[in-house]
Amino acid sequence: MTESDIIHPLHGRTPLPCPRDVTAPEGFEAQELHDPFEALMGPLFERVNADGSRVAAFVVDDRHVNADGGLHDGMMMTLADAFLGGAAWRGTGGKPCVTMSLQASFLGEAKAGDVVEIRTKVEKQTRSVMFVSAALTVAGEPLMSATSLWKVLGER
Amino acid sequence: MTAEPFPAGFAQVQTQGFGGFAGPVMGGADAKGPLFLMDIATQHLNGADRLHGGMMMSLMSIVMGEVASATAAGKDAGAKTRALSLNCDFVSAGETGERIEGRAVITRATRSVMFISGTLSVGARVLMTATGVFAIKGSAE
Numbered sequence: 338m339t340e341s342d343i344i345h346p347l348h349g350r351t352p353l354p355c356p357r358d359v360t361a362p363e364g365f366e367a368q369e370l371h372d373p374f375e376a377l378m379g380p381l382f383e384r385v386n387a388d389g390s391r392v393a394a395f396v397v398d399d400r401h402v403n404a405d406g407g408l409h410d411g412m413m414m415t416l417a418d419a420f421l422g423g424a425a426w427r428g429t430g431g432k433p434c435v436t437m438s439l440q441a442s443f444l445g446e447a448k449a450g451d452v453v454e455i456r457t458k459v460e461k462q463t464r465s466v467m468f469v470s471a472a473l474t475v476a477g478e479p480l481m482s483a484t485s486l487w488k489v490l491g492e493r
Numbered sequence: 494m495t496a497e498p499f500p501a502g503f504a505q506v507q508t509q510g511f512g513g514f515a516g517p518v519m520g521g522a523d524a525k526g527p528l529f530l531m532d533i534a535t536q537h538l539n540g541a542d543r544l545h546g547g548m549m550m551s552l553m554s555i556v557m558g559e560v561a562s563a564t565a566a567g568k569d570a571g572a573k574t575r576a577l578s579l580n581c582d583f584v585s586a587g588e589t590g591e592r593i594e595g596r597a598v599i600t601r602a603t604r605s606v607m608f609i610s611g612t613l614s615v616g617a618r619v620l621m622t623a624t625g626v627f628a629i630k631g632s633a634e
Binding site (some may be wrong): 372373375399400401403404411412413418419434440 | 507509510511512514515535536537538539540541545546547548550551552554555558575576577578579580581582583586
């Protein structure tokens with residue numbers, strides 16, 4: 338089965354609008370969002386490279402920062418969760434997955450106007466569990482790293 | 494659905510930026526110590542109509558961050574804290590209309606770091622357990 342054969346369960350539903358219009362970073366396209374919390378914080382952008390690898394992008398604004406003006410840890414983990422989940426779901430060939438555990442290390446800082454890039458990797462998959470890692474960067478500098486475990490629903 | 498009013502003495506924490514936009518999260522205390530409350534609303538959900546994992550971790554980060562900064566400020570009024578790492582386990586799902594109770598306790602604090610553990614629950618059901626390591630930056634640094 339190729340990736341294009343995978344039909345998302347929410348495919349066909351009307352995508353949710355985001356409260357802000359944000360210009361896509363060069364080379365990226367806005368994703369269709371079906372999770373209300375991601376739409377609230379979005380838009381989220383993605384690029385599929387010629388080799389099939391994916392890079393996601395996110396533009397930080399005043400909705401995402403703490404009182405000191407730095408990107409909030411919670412928003413970083415929300416980005417990780419959103420794209421780790423996408424990678425887990427694609428890795429299973431389109432089976433629903435839920436987060437069991439996520440470990441985040443905060444390596445750097447970002448502020449409004451910065452573009453965060455997110456890269457994910459399936460480290461190992463069994464029938465019922467996906468191990469997926471993520472790296473968040475700003476201008477090539479590390480922002481956050483994450484490892485995660487996902488339960489493939491209905492498998493044991 | 495009309496949510497129950499929050500207990501007397503509770504006030505919104507992290508009102509600016511992300512905390513205000515993602516929450517609101519209410520902070521206060523009861524006999525057991527610092528307590529944080531958030532009512533799950535439709536904007537907090539994922540595509541399966543459960544509490545979004547990102548929102549759950551965000552709430553945990555806010556609860557731990559508030560307890561860490563209050564503890565550090567109790568020893569040194571100008572001290573600031575920031576998270577170095579957070580490990581979150583998703584124990585059960587949250588549903589619209591449920592009121593989440595968040596608590597965090599300091600396991601150990603040295604001069605420069607703090608080890609914290611936290612729990613999010615709805616009544617007797619645990620949603621998330623987590624541990625975090627926070628850095629402390631003193632007012633003199």
